[in-house]
Amino acid sequence: MVNDTKGQTITAVERTAEVLKAFARTTGSTLGVTEIAQELDISKAVVHRILNSLRVQGFIEVVPTSRRYTLGPSALAVGLAFLRNVDVRELARPVLRELSDATSETATLSIRSGWQRMYIDQVTPAREVKMTVDLGRPFPLHAGSSSKVLLAHLSSEEIDTYISSVGLRSLTDLTITDSEHLHEELAAIREAGFATSSGERQSGAASVAAPILDHDGHPIAAMSLCGPAERFLPEADDAAKSVMAACTTLSQQMGYRV
Numbered sequence: 156m157v158n159d160t161k162g163q164t165i166t167a168v169e170r171t172a173e174v175l176k177a178f179a180r181t182t183g184s185t186l187g188v189t190e191i192a193q194e195l196d197i198s199k200a201v202v203h204r205i206l207n208s209l210r211v212q213g214f215i216e217v218v219p220t221s222r223r224y225t226l227g228p229s230a231l232a233v234g235l236a237f238l239r240n241v242d243v244r245e246l247a248r249p250v251l252r253e254l255s256d257a258t259s260e261t262a263t264l265s266i267r268s269g270w271q272r273m274y275i276d277q278v279t280p281a282r283e284v285k286m287t288v289d290l291g292r293p294f295p296l297h298a299g300s301s302s303k304v305l306l307a308h309l310s311s312e313e314i315d316t317y318i319s320s321v322g323l324r325s326l327t328d329l330t331i332t333d334s335e336h337l338h339e340e341l342a343a344i345r346e347a348g349f350a351t352s353s354g355e356r357q358s359g360a361a362s363v364a365a366p367i368l369d370h371d372g373h374p375i376a377a378m379s380l381c382g383p384a385e386r387f388l389p390e391a392d393d394a395a396k397s398v399m400a401a402c403t404t405l406s407q408q409m410g411y412r413v
Contacts, residue, residue, distance in 0.1 A: 167205075170197060174205050175214065178226050179291060185223040234291065243367060243376045244276050246408060250401045251278040251378070258394055260382040261286040265301040265364075267374065268293065270321045272302045275376075286360055286381045297323050297337055298330045299356035300349075300364035301377040307344040308366050308374040314341065329354040349395045353384050361387040363395040365402035370410030378402050 173195050192199045209215040213229035247264050254262040255278040264276040271293035296306040323332040331337045344350045353361040362381035366374040380394040
């Protein structure tokens with residue numbers, strides 16, 4: 156009889172990683188054992204063992220009042236270590252502050268991870284009604300200005316692969332779900348140098364975004380300004396000019412030349 160200890164260890168590690176990823180995907184701040192077990196299709200006993208191990212290492216904490224689980228300080232430390240290695244975040248931080256101060260709207264920075272896009276930084280204005288985003292939460296590449304501006308600057312082969320393999324699921328009634336329409340939109344974005352969105356990813360929200368390009372002209376990040384649609388849309392043209400100017404400067408600092 157073969158003792159497949161190595162295989163069992165790999166399975167345990169994979170399951171532990173999937174549990175942590177479940178916390179990254181949730182829109183709430185806590186998860187229960189049953190929720191995790193159902194989402195990952197594993198037993199509650201296995202989930203309990205994984206959560207206990209993660210809790211000992213500080214990756215998970217128990218909320219005393221509900222006995223549910225939330226991410227712990229070790230998870231934050233790993234996330235911050237990742238962000239420290241994304242040079243564009245440090246470079247863009249003062250620019251985000253300048254954009255937010257100048258427009259009194261929320262400025263964001265996003266990067267692409269595979270076929271998804273996630274926010275890695277934001278600066279919010281000092282006003283009561285404002286937009287905020289979830290850092291680290293993945294979004295598809297066809298919905299919202301930051302996503303579309305990243306997708307638009309990929310190769311045509313990559314765009315076709317994204318559409319065929321990932322699909323164009325709807326996040327709101329205004330999400331682009333037709334491939335021909337999306338291709339036309341992406342061509343317009345490349346021509347204009349920026350993307351716009353109104354209610355595509357989140358109802359009632361509007362934004363403009365431009366790409367930060369590396370020395371080869373590849374999109375390494377997207378910077379956006381966003382706000383409540385009713386207030387933001389009249390300001391969108393000026394916001395687009397500001398974001399484009401900022402991204403041009405950052406792209407040049409990353410080595411990009413026209």
